[in-house]
Amino acid sequence: MNTKFSPGQVVRVRPDAHDGHHRTPWFIKGKMGRIHSVAGEFFNPESRAYGGDGLPKQLLYAVEFEQRDVWATEYRGPDSDTLVVDIYEHWLVKAN
Amino acid sequence: MPGVHDRGGWPTDEMIDRSDHIWMDWEYKTHALVGALRFRELMNTDELRRGIEAIPSEDYEASSYYERWSRSLETILTEKGVLSTQEIDTKVKELEGRWESDS
Numbered sequence: 249m250n251t252k253f254s255p256g257q258v259v260r261v262r263p264d265a266h267d268g269h270h271r272t273p274w275f276i277k278g279k280m281g282r283i284h285s286v287a288g289e290f291f292n293p294e295s296r297a298y299g300g301d302g303l304p305k306q307l308l309y310a311v312e313f314e315q316r317d318v319w320a321t322e323y324r325g326p327d328s329d330t331l332v333v334d335i336y337e338h339w340l341v342k343a344n
Numbered sequence: 345m346p347g348v349h350d351r352g353g354w355p356t357d358e359m360i361d362r363s364d365h366i367w368m369d370w371e372y373k374t375h376a377l378v379g380a381l382r383f384r385e386l387m388n389t390d391e392l393r394r395g396i397e398a399i400p401s402e403d404y405e406a407s408s409y410y411e412r413w414s415r416s417l418e419t420i421l422t423e424k425g426v427l428s429t430q431e432i433d434t435k436v437k438e439l440e441g442r443w444e445s446d447s
């Protein structure tokens with residue numbers, strides 16, 4: 249697998265709106281996180297949802313975010329809390 | 345604004361109902377039907393989800409989990425021409441008639 253990102257790397261989730269079916273939850277768009285691990289290659293749900301073949305397969309990463317970064321002051325848990333979200337490669341950009 | 349299905353982080357003061365409930369026959373059958381359609385490659389999980397996401401928000405809120413599945417099934421299968429709305433309506437009428445004559 250030719251991965252664009254590696255575990256530990258800091259990434260940002262694209263803030264893009266998307267009318268069609270996609271698996272990137274709204275609350276994580278635009279947030280910065282760290283690649284936790286590579287989950288594998290999967291058919292692209294954005295094409296498969298409309299009768300497409302889902303090819304080329306897309307790389308899926310487990311990306312870890314600080315809860316404090318995701319929810320800002322609304323988050324009442326400890327600072328050490330993190331959240332891991334599965335995000336496809338084309339939804340991620342290099343941070344900085 | 346996120347779609348009605350994109351729920352994470354929506355503010356609410358309501359308690360989340362964590363109680364389990366007994367599944368009805370039609371709910372088992374709906375799940376099994378999706379499994380069979382996947383096996384036959386007539387539809388996939390992404391299409392099922394897309395059909396659920398297309399439910400107007402008022403109906404989405406008023407529907408149970410498998411009601412959403414069942415509605416999506418109808419959307420996808422009619423879209424692909426596997427079934428027509430008329431065929432579904434005709435069959436429903438026929439089954440309703442059978443149910444009434446049994447009871």
